[in-house]
Amino acid sequence: MDALTGGTVVDADGVRSADVGIEDGRIVAVGAVDSPDEERDVSGQVIVPGLVDAHVHLMLDGRPDTATVTSESAALLSYRAAAALSEALDAGVTTVRDLGARDRIALEAARAVDEGVLDGPRVVAAGRAVVMTGGHGHQFGREADGPAEVRKAAREQLKAGAGVLKCMATGGVLTEGADTGGVELTTDEIRELTAAASAAGVPTAAHAHAAEGIDNAVRAGISSIEHGTYMDGAAAERMADTGTVWVPTASALHGIVDNGVDAGIPAEAVEKAEAALDAYDDAWDHALAHGVRIAMGTDAGTPFNHHGRAALDELAYMHEYGLSLEDVLRAATVDGAALLGLDDVGLIREGYVADLLVLDGDPLDDVDAWRELEHVIRDGRIVR
Numbered sequence: 001m002d003a004l005t006g007g008t009v010v011d012a013d014g015v016r017s018a019d020v021g022i023e024d025g026r027i028v029a030v031g032a033v034d035s036p037d038e039e040r041d042v043s044g045q046v047i048v049p050g051l052v053d054a055h056v057h058l059m060l061d062g063r064p065d066t067a068t069v070t071s072e073s074a075a076l077l078s079y080r081a082a083a084a085l086s087e088a089l090d091a092g093v094t095t096v097r098d099l100g101a102r103d104r105i106a107l108e109a110a111r112a113v114d115e116g117v118l119d120g121p122r123v124v125a126a127g128r129a130v131v132m133t134g135g136h137g138h139q140f141g142r143e144a145d146g147p148a149e150v151r152k153a154a155r156e157q158l159k160a161g162a163g164v165l166k167c168m169a170t171g172g173v174l175t176e177g178a179d180t181g182g183v184e185l186t187t188d189e190i191r192e193l194t195a196a197a198s199a200a201g202v203p204t205a206a207h208a209h210a211a212e213g214i215d216n217a218v219r220a221g222i223s224s225i226e227h228g229t230y231m232d233g234a235a236a237e238r239m240a241d242t243g244t245v246w247v248p249t250a251s252a253l254h255g256i257v258d259n260g261v262d263a264g265i266p267a268e269a270v271e272k273a274e275a276a277l278d279a280y281d282d283a284w285d286h287a288l289a290h291g292v293r294i295a296m297g298t299d300a301g302t303p304f305n306h307h308g309r310a311a312l313d314e315l316a317y318m319h320e321y322g323l324s325l326e327d328v329l330r331a332a333t334v335d336g337a338a339l340l341g342l343d344d345v346g347l348i349r350e351g352y353v354a355d356l357l358v359l360d361g362d363p364l365d366d367v368d369a370w371r372e373l374e375h376v377i378r379d380g381r382i383v384r
């Protein structure tokens with residue numbers, strides 16, 4: 001057994017002084033570890049679970065105009081995904097959920113990491129997002145109209161190995177001509193997606209900005225609402241009642257608004273993001289007031305939202321919008337893992353996977369302590 005000794009363990013279970021024993025990629029002891037084979041002294045440092053980013057796009061690289069990706073080959077986009085994996089891991093992200101890629105890019109990224117071809121975070125991938133014809137993300141999505149087509153599209157992703165199903169319940173910021181608030185897939189259509197997912201035992205995610213689209217997806221039994229920028233009190237209440245998780249992706253909106261047209265982002269996208277950001281404070285207020293469950297997700301890959309930084313920025317945004325440091329830790333570790341259906345990730349407990357970070361600061365004192373990253377341990381191996 002190897003061990004990290006002398007450090008302070010911090011996770012959603014609390015704070016304690018403990019050594020952490022690691023064997024075959026798993027945590028096998030939390031407490032005093034006697035005579036380990038190999039020992040790393042982390043006295044004065046803090047051991048936390050690796051970060052779980054519940055919303056990324058591995059094939060996107062943070063370029064200002066996402067539409068230019070359509071002219072690139074699947075081969076080039078796969079190399080971009082490989083670079084994204086390495087950047088995310090280097091920033092302390094040990095699990096990602098890819099919510100939409102072209103072809104089989106994200107699904108094969110999951111396999112490449114599993115087989116040890118690439119060093120990277122564990123990948124849970126949706127394959128292609130299910131979208132209405134001409135709707136948000138149609139350039140890369142699987143277009144489907146009507147319950148029967150959505151059922152077929154959902155089952156295609158499952159057959160290809162998807163670990164989550166993603167759909168678009170409203171328009172989006174980055175698709176030209178799509179109204180951010182406009183309803184896209186209907187409740188009846190989304191119900192087919194959640195039914196297919198539930199038969200396969202995988203979670204579901206809906207991109208939804210406006211309250212009506214959020215409501216449609218929640219009534220269809222969706223596991224998480226992505227973005228949710230125009231969430232109102234009624235939508236927040238329904239989400240809290242049903243246990244639907246919110247993935248806020250603050251870094252996506254800020255990446256667009258803070259850089260703007262001068263940086264090359266299409267004017268229409270900037271306008272829509274600015275309008276969304278105006279409503280976003282209220283969305284947070286409603287979510288916090290009703291106690292909506294939150295998981296950390298960045299939408300990394302969207303404009304100026306780079307894989308090597310997105311999660312660290314998102315943690316700071318979540319705290320700025322009112323989440324306590326304890327809740328930020330929880331949203332970015334065990335609650336994110338639970339949303340992904342992973343029951344052995346996100347805590348420092350015996351039997352859990354040894355995805356760990358060693359920090360120089362305490363993230364329960366200061367949200368920026370997540371940036372003071374000394375080591376990244378993935379599956380029991382020090383990768384940084």
Ligand SMILES: [Zn+2]
Pocket residue numbers: 055056057099100299
């Ligand atoms: Zn996205």
